[in-house]
Amino acid sequence: MFTPSRTNTSVALALMLSAFFVFPDRGRAQKIDFRNQVLPILKSRCFECHGAPTKTSAGRKKRVKGGLRLDGKGWILLGGDGGKVLSPQDAKRSSLYTRTVLDREDPDIMPAKGKPLSSKETGLLRQWIEQGADFGAWKGDTGAEIPKASSGKNSTKNDSRELIQLLDKLGAKLPFPEQKALIGARDSMGRIVPAIPGSPLLRVDFISKENKIQDVNVEKLASVKGNITQLGLGRTRITDESLKVIGKMSRLTRLDLNNTEISDAGVAHLSPLTELRYLNLYGTSVTNQGLSALSSLSNLRSLYLFETQVTDEGTKQLQTKLPGLKIHLKPDLSSLPTGDGQGRRRRRR
């Protein structure tokens, strides 16, 4: 069905699209029975590489490919080295399915050996996932070594990294930005990417030609303001004016304003941003006074105030209100060489 040739791409696309949009009857379609319809495919085409580790004739243990086992419900939900492979109800985010419908010559296609799955087989897989990936009574291998797998919907749920869990949670029920809104935001000159792959949350950086970026650029992000979670404006020419727009970005977790012209008056606009974890104000003219607006940011973890007017005294109050916050006021360089011979010795060569 999918040939690698470019001329046939549009045909392939039409077929691909039809797979999603021409048969919207997923609710009414006959429910796929895992044991009778899906398991045989896995057994015959997947278990050889993604089953229990076997011994080779030489007696050496044969490693499970990609750290992924498919011979038990627990294993399938757990995923492999590359993360989860199954997102119930979301075939497009389940590599268990997507890897089977790549171009025949794509190096990532599964099964890696032999013929690709037939369109009937991939269709069954897709439908089964779209219907919620019900394993029925089947458990398969229940090796004690399966770590506890969550049955979460998102492919990142199993990631123990806090930052990723947070972004996953914030993006969970959020609609994707409209195409029109994205195109509008693109005019800001920022670099816009998904904050984590597959997420409706956005990361926007103004990293090139910072000295040309002004308040008008930030204004253009208003169309996607609810989707922006990470925003980098370090060293740009923005002013307090931009912070009015930024103060409405309710899902902002990371905001970098280092070395900009902002002041205490602008910082006041940030107080509604309760999801903020990271705020970089280093090199700005913020003073002790400006910090008071930040005491409502109960989730803030890192605050950068190096090269500002803020003093040790000024941070104390904020620190009492936000005990979980780490305030970076000065670099810890107290052991600089002093030229008394105790410092760096001259190297011999």
Place this chain on the structure above:
Amino acid sequence: MDKNLLNGLDEVSRRNFLATSAKSLLGMSAMPLFARLASGQTTPGAGLMPATARNVIYLYMSGGMSQLDTFDPKPGEENQGPVKAIPTNVPGVQVSEHFPNMARHMDKVAVLNSMRTTQGAHAQGKYFMHTSYEMRATIRHPSLGAWLNRIDGPSNPTLPGHVAIGNELYGASSGFLESNFSPLPIGDPEAGLQNSTLVKGLTEERFHDRLSRIQKLNAAFVKKYDQKNVRAYSDIYDQAVSLMKSVDLKAFDLKPESEALREAYGKDRFGQGCLLARRLIEHGVRYVEVVSDGWDTHNQNFDELAQKGPALDQTLATLLADLSSRGLLEETLVVVATEFGRTPRITQDRVGRDHFPQAFSCLLAGGGIQGGVKYGRTSNTGEEITKSPVSVPDFNATIAYALGLPLDHILMSPSGRPFTVAHKGRPVKALFS
């Protein structure tokens, strides 16, 4: 549809996106991710994974850093020799007495004491450490910086995504990938970027005239041999020209940095190279390697380490403090790597330590890494790993995992052989918080 537009990274919606909206949305520079997908530069299926690190500063201790005299001391053991161990700001973690500054920053660092490699010679060891593949006569493998830029692309389109700083830049390479993924080499960090301005007497107009002549001369060839390696070659011209014109070129200049900070980094190539690395990261260069040479201490190991240890201590502590105070450490992964360790047993005749692939130490800090961690153990004599060995591919997989590079994504060499970013290494996920 809108979901698919953004979710451009999985295969199905990628096609969907290409079919419907690519042409209407080709604002390439503003949407590099989508643009790359549209132009097919990223191989289909290269689904990025969630990342905690965006950038890497990779510090390479060339020659084989002695683990006992740095980050895996064995106080009280005969093999330890004269170097003492000192406590750090993390209970239970000790470093050698050459690292008094780092002792106050170990809460930011994960020490891997159970590194092991299969290579005991320098060239092979460096190659393996950088690429995760053993050296072969028939192919050159890409190093991690090339992989990152190939799969995920640069943050700043006008600067190179991959830079290597130092005298002896062995290992960082684009391998079989297109040559535009090679690191930009910088010998002397204080000299800035060489040959980046127009030759005296050459006007802008004449320069462009020359460029267009080159293009004319090349046109027939490019048309006839329309393949990625040929295109990559002419891309290099375009990249060089855009770099020459880039306002971000100032990233390569150390002069705006205060003298005090330059002193603090250490006024040698490695120290200044680390300062330059920080500037480059700030301006969107994603992978910077800085090489420190001279760690091959077969002779007079303890005299050598008394020089090299404190120098590394000062530079590394300053780098971590500087990155941290500027808010860069959270997304920048700092790596201290070397090709192998050195023999715990001290050679009698030369008071040195020889090559020791069986156990050595590397460091990771920032970029989502849990600090204040000691991972893996070696025995009291230091001669064997007793807990949680980490292979070179595992180590590189850990870096790739932090960067969200898909470990199972296959790139084909021109000869049609499949390769993956860390050669099936498995990330040490316990190091992440």
